[in-house]
Amino acid sequence: MKSSKLVKAIATLSAWELRHLSDFVHSPFHNKHERLTRLLDWLIDCAPEFSEIALDRQAVYRHVFEESAFDEQKFKDLLSLGIKLMKAFLSFYRLRKDEYKQGLALLEELEAREWEGEFNKTRLALEKVIDGQPDQLQEISLRHLRVQEVYINYLGAGKDRKVEGSVLTASELLDTYYIVYRLKLAVEMA
Secondary structure, eight states: OTTSHHHHHHHTOOHHHHHHHHHHHHOTTTOOOHHHHHHHHHHHHHTTTOOTTTTOHHHHHHHHHOOSSOOHHHHHHHHHHHHHHHHHHHHHHHHHTOHHHHHHHHHHHHHHTTOHHHHHHHHHHHHHHHHHSOOOHHHHHHHHHHHHHHHHHHHHHSTTOOOHHHHHHHHHHHHHHHHHHHHHHHHHHO
């Protein structure tokens, strides 16, 4: 079992990340599967050493399913669910550390729900976040462009809202991104 994708994925986690994975697994919002919780608890407890005895498929199966008769397909299905949950955890963990991506996701959701007051506050706050990050001009332009796209969609969906200024701003941001990216590629080629 040491060669399974799930064990390999868990082996890449630090002690801190393992604690967060455990919290994630036990959250009913993310996981309602009791057997999957038992499996992942077992694997997290075995990490990072993963001894051969602890990873014996029969022993893990008995612990998880509380049955003595081993069913390979049942076990593979559970491991597959474990991989899905692990991927969800990794994407959640990455998103949690990125204030821009969180803000953009929130902005898109507020736009979809047409929550006008919160949309504008969130957009302005997100633009400050972008300007406060030490990224290169190319990345800053791309991030502002993405926010502008959401803003244009928001303005276009509403009645009596003018989008001309926003489209011009988006066009300028796209030009900036394109020129900076072309310069970067020219430098790489040189």
